[in-house]
Amino acid sequence: MKSASKRYAVCFSLLAALLLILFALNLFFGSIRVSAAEFLQIVSGSSDNVTAASIINGIRLPRALAAALLGGALSVSGFLLQTFFNNPIAGPFVLGISSGAKMTVAFAMIIFLGAGKTMSSAALITAAFVGSMLSLGFVLLISVRVKKSSLLIVSGVMIGYICSAITDFAVTFASDSSIVNLHNWSMGSFSGIDSGDVKAVSAVVFTALTITFILSKQIGAYSLGEVYAQSMGLNIRLFRTVLILLSSILSAVVTAFAGPVSFVGIAVPHLVKSLFGTAKPQVIIPASFLGGAAFCLFSDLVARTVFAPSELSISTVTAVFGAPTVIWIMLRRKSER
Amino acid sequence: MGNKFLYTKNLSVGYDRNILIDGINISVNRGQITTLIGPNGAGKSTILKTIIGQLDKISGTFFIDGKNAEGISGNELAKTMSVLMTERMETELMTCADVVKTGRYPYTGQLGILSKHDKSKVTEAMELTRVTEIGNRNFNRISDGQRQRVMLARAICQEPDVLILDEPTSFLDIRHKLEMLNILKMLVCEKDIAVIMSMHELDLAQRVSDRIVCVGGKGIDKYGTSEEIFTAEYIGKLYGIAPYCYNENYGTAELEKPRGVPQVFVIAGGGTGINAFRNLQRQNIPFITGIIHENDIDFPAASALAAEVITEKAFEPISSDNIEKAAEKIALCREVICCTDKFGTMNIGNKKLKEYAQKQGKLKNSH
Incomplete structure (x- = not known):
């Protein structure tokens, strides 16, 4: 009992420290390097290096904040979906939810840009949410008919492909100016996020996260299986609806601003569970958020700097680190059963 | 209530x-x-x-x-x-x-x-x-x-x-x-x-x-x-x-009885026969058993497994009618197994059966 809470404390400190370090590195490194001393000057407003100041304030800070917030949201969303479907490799990307959001956002963008308007943050999030719910609706329909979890994943992947195909189709026939915008975004990237977006993102993410955390007791009960959850007094139908809405909102926000990002939702919750040695939602929800934030900051740093000036898409990096994790998870589960 | x-x-x-x-x-x-x-x-x-x-x-x-x-x-x-x-x-x-x-x-x-x-x-x-x-x-x-x-x-x-x-x-x-x-x-x-x-x-x-x-x-x-x-x-x-x-007293059940013409006669009583009955059942050999009292501990297994059970009323000495009936059956069987060597007032009739079987050269003691 005592040793468990000690372990949690150590792990939380570790994650927080990692997050801070990665956050700082994201601010310091890039096309121009900023030292810690310069950074402090910029933040305090006493720096006369205008270029550096505008890069930090206008580009790197919002980008790093977005990477952290969205990464956290993505992995919490993954944790919720794994709980909901009782499937260790469920996640917003695998189940086609990200692709669904991508599709509706692409359509919305084409329509808005065609009319010569830019999309507001709220409009982006709404479009992504509609797309998420659309894909998830299909996955749910299938999950009612077939209980086998492997089939669920297959149908999710297929829905993802269909949505991507439709998106590609739309992008191919969109006017030139739209394509440039869409192309970067549909590959997945944290670039081009401004401080206004960050405010919108943090408002949505923190609201959803708070509700999720408050529900951790129910999530824990639900994860024991429906029979026992119900005998513990949980209203299964209501709870399932809330769970689906929360995970959709969280992954929709990510897709709206950063496009589809793969593997974070699957890999991070599992890594965090192994690290903490527990699956208690009270611990794993905040820990997944921190872990996802750190993972995305790290991935974005790699994406930006390793092949600079070329920039990799964020999914390229998350897949390289996330996909082996998924294989490891499946192997380990097989040996455990 | x-x-x-x-x-x-x-x-x-x-x-x-x-x-x-x-x-x-x-x-x-x-x-x-x-x-x-x-x-x-x-x-x-x-x-x-x-x-x-x-x-x-x-x-x-x-x-x-x-x-x-x-x-x-x-x-x-x-x-x-x-x-x-x-x-x-x-x-x-x-x-x-x-x-x-x-x-x-x-x-x-x-x-x-x-x-x-x-x-x-x-x-x-x-x-x-x-x-x-x-x-x-x-x-x-x-x-x-x-x-x-x-x-x-x-x-x-x-x-x-x-x-x-x-x-x-x-x-x-x-x-x-x-x-x-x-x-x-x-x-x-x-x-x-x-x-x-x-x-x-x-x-x-x-x-x-x-x-x-x-x-x-x-x-x-x-x-x-x-x-x-x-x-x-x-x-x-x-x-x-x-x-x-x-068996309603113990809540247990016996397997299905062997089918066909009985080949063996089992003299039992007082719980001595149960193992023999089950043995014959495993070998799929149909058998007749007797003479068993209706309140005998052998009775439930006997009625579950034997092709026929020759019974005597509870607490009554074995009647000569029953002995005669059993002897007729023994004559039809190729072998007799006697499971008990204890004979008292109630089952003295079974001793007579044992002797009869011996005379016929069919007796094979189980112990």
Whole structure:
């Protein structure tokens, strides 16, 4: 009992420290390097290096904040979906939810840009949410008919492909100016996020996260299986609806601003569970958020700097680190059963 | 019947609006174990799943502690009723103690933090089912027997008034079966809770249950005490087996008797014949046995396994008519096995049979 809470404390400190370090590195490194001393000057407003100041304030800070917030949201969303479907490799990307959001956002963008308007943050999030719910609706329909979890994943992947195909189709026939915008975004990237977006993102993410955390007791009960959850007094139908809405909102926000990002939702919750040695939602929800934030900051740093000036898409990096994790998870589960 | 804690009124249960069992009227008392028996697929689990709210009832009502179950909130119900179902609990990185603690769920606050009182209930339940030593082990890595005890501790610390168990003793070895039932009996006696369970082990059900509900065919076939239900005739009908296979005193059954012309005559009595009967059954050799008194301990196995049993009335000396009858049968058999060497006033007739067999050169002593 005592040793468990000690372990949690150590792990939380570790994650927080990692997050801070990665956050700082994201601010310091890039096309121009900023030292810690310069950074402090910029933040305090006493720096006369205008270029550096505008890069930090206008580009790197919002980008790093977005990477952290969205990464956290993505992995919490993954944790919720794994709980909901009782499937260790469920996640917003695998189940086609990200692709669904991508599709509706692409359509919305084409329509808005065609009319010569830019999309507001709220409009982006709404479009992504509609797309998420659309894909998830299909996955749910299938999950009612077939209980086998492997089939669920297959149908999710297929829905993802269909949505991507439709998106590609739309992008191919969109006017030139739209394509440039869409192309970067549909590959997945944290670039081009401004401080206004960050405010919108943090408002949505923190609201959803708070509700999720408050529900951790129910999530824990639900994860024991429906029979026992119900005998513990949980209203299964209501709870399932809330769970689906929360995970959709969280992954929709990510897709709206950063496009589809793969593997974070699957890999991070599992890594965090192994690290903490527990699956208690009270611990794993905040820990997944921190872990996802750190993972995305790290991935974005790699994406930006390793092949600079070329920039990799964020999914390229998350897949390289996330996909082996998924294989490891499946192997380990097989040996455990 | 003033203390009926849970009762049903024309309850119909089933899946997807298809009625499986109709018109269920049973009541369950505090301080009693009520057991559902019946063939596979008769609907025992369906009834239990409906009572715990996992399945929607099709029609009718049921009442818990005088209140219509429909009006009871999930949390209120959780404080009244706890369950141990056949579905395996899905846990990840949870110790046995963690699993038991989930029983306190209805009593904890929004963040699920256990109070001192909650913890003492957990400890108490774990001691009761003797799982304290395995408290720190991973729940996925313990034996079936240990798992059922952990799940029982969990159900107990939920402090229910009624405990519902679906086949709690299936997959357990005999020691764990007895332990499980002893704990239930104790709960019923000491904590005055009501227990409803389903069971396939008729022998144990007969011993532990205060009330038996027989689920078969389209409804509740019969409802009553152990003595009323466990008769060879009725159990035979309920499960569709020949009544002579089933021993109503012990709740056990014998395998089907060998078919064909009897080849062996077995002289038995006083429990000496049972092993010989079973031996012949295993070798698929049809046999006749006698002369066995109707109250003899050999009688149930004899009537289950022998092609024919020559019987004598209880407590009466063997009549000469019967000896004659048996001798005729011996003449037809190729071999005689005599299982007993003790002959007294009542079975002196069997000694005569033994001598007769010896004269015929057919006797083969079993000891």
